[in-house]
Amino acid sequence: KMSEVSKVMTKAEIKPKSMHRAKIWSEDVENLYRFQQAGYRDEVEYKQVKQVDKVECWPETGFVKKLQRRDNTFYYYNRQRECEDKDVHKVKIYVY
Secondary structure (H helix, E strand, C coil): CCCHHHHHHHHHCCCCCEEEECCCCCHHHHHHHHHHHCCCCCHHHHHHHHCCCCCEECCCCCCEEEEECCCCCEEECCCCCCCCHHHHCCCEEEEC
16 A cells, blocks of 8 residues: 555656647647646646646636746636637647
C-alpha cells in the first residue's frame, strides 16, 4: 500500500512526452492559452503546482475563469474567447 507522500510524489512527476502547436482554435486551445498566459503548461501542471483539485471555470462556456500565478497574483479571464486567431499558433499542446 502506497503512503500519501509517495502518491503525491508520483503525481508530481507527470511530464509530457511531446509537444505540438495548435493550428486551429478550439475550447481546449482556449483553456491552454489561459494556462500558458499564467505561466503553466496546462491544467495538469497547474494542479500539481497549486495543489488544487478543481480550476474555476465559467459555467456558460466552460472556459477557465481565474488562475493563480506562481507569484500568487491572480489572472481573471472573460466568459468569451480571448485567444485570437493570430495567437492560436503560440499555444502549445502537450501529450502525456
